[in-house]
Amino acid sequence: MSKILVIAEHDGQKLNQATARCVSCARQVPGAEITIAVLAADPAAVASQAAALAGVAKVITVAAPHNAHPLAAVLAPQIVELARDYTHVFGASTAFGKDLMPRVAALLGVPQISDAMSVEGAYKFKRPTYAGNALVTLEAPADRKLVATVRTASFEAAGGGGSAAISAVTVSAAVPSHTRFVSVSAASSDRPDLASAPKVVSGGRALASKENFELIFKLAEVMGAAVGASRAAVDAGYAPNELQVGQTGKIIAPELYVAIGISGAIQHLTGIKDAKTIVAINKDGEAPIFEVADLGLVGDLFQIVPELQKSLAK
């Protein structure tokens, strides 16, 4: 049997959808019995959301003031203690999971499988390397704990309807005070979340200014879409960092992705290759983005985007 501990990602109140995607991956592991661990200052709300996920057998909670903010150095020793009774420990391959899980793996003295994209066996997973240009199937030894992060774009979120038992546990692991949370910029909640939105409109360097980038926001608004950006657009300050899509930004799998004034560098493409439909708008008919686009339109975005917005607003 595979006893899988999934580490919940949350903001203190809401369980992140990445955890539900992680659960879907865990459910595909042969003989999976899934427990979600919620470490928080007050885990009650998040724990009940976790307990409702389909396929979850148990939710355990660790309530402590030092768990109020997600600091890897504080969480990792507690998770190592919780992991004693499990064969697998999973976290989402988000900024949270990427920061935390390797620390857990190293404390357990085991290697980690990063960005698991498909389950090939209880100890065998496929993962992308080289910005998604080479997929590697890795096999971990079955006699050691397996720590993995899950590539969320590869798995649908687990549904609801579950009713797992919730139990509070205490851990005795000493937590360090050498790492202290100061603040986090509040995510703007009035727009759909880039990581989970079914539609995404992204802008690139071609937007040429922060003011012009408003065109992307306006189009996204009439489409009910989240906004994304290329690295070039973020570097230039047209869009904030959390909107970057790609190898080193967010990896997403929306139903619809609209790339506007983005050339289609491999580092960008790796972030969108699981999108169901890709639309590219670019004035250069030779741009590599057209090689992956399902629908391509060659032309000047400064004409096309307002026209598109008007036509969709009708």
Add this chain to the structure above:
Amino acid sequence: MRKILVGVKRVVDYNVRVRVKPDGSGVITDGVKMSVNPFDEIALEEALRIRERGEASEVVAVSIGPDDAQQQLRTALAMGADRAILVKTDQVIEPLTAAQALLAIVRKENADLVIVGKQAIDDDAAQTAPMLAALWDRPQATFCSKVEIKGGTATIVREVDAGLETIEIDLPAVISADLRLNEPRYVKLPDIMKAKKKPLDVIELSSLGISAEPGLKPVLTEPPKPRSKGIMVKDVAELVDALKKKGLV
């Protein structure tokens, strides 16, 4: 005064379109351009700036890899690192092994700060920094876009999914560099000449008592499935029509 260690990995250059070997045993690296992992260049740049501000006295570049990784270490020396150390191994090593090797060097050198890239663009694992911090039992600050050192602590801005997070850490610590931490300097010809005279020590990984044996067995390497070719539309009306047919707008 403070000593900073910087990790420098030799990787396939980011402009190369990587191809998988037909037998599924890995990717083709023969005759392919190799470079310093771009994130490690950013890590090194940050270390150099810290030294130039007088907050550190020495920057040591460390690579774990084959003999040829000396080329990347020479690049690091040309950028401004004071010394370099190659921990030599011909095997492809896992991040956990890299972390163990870096820890051995940290202890040997008595380093106060380690800066590495947030990920290497070959295996894209993003593990080395947290693993090293765990083994060293010190703070980690991953995905950094700003580093400010004051005495024995550092205030760090990190790029996280929600936006920007600020944390405070006590030194010694491990930092991993994100894209927007800085823009690495260009290397000038005289610097390359100077770099040839800077010390570069080579030690065997095995001499540190560390095994290069991977814990994970690569079973198969394969190319991704290509996306099917799409169609071009001629104007906005056609685009909207096509999207409507797919039920997307």
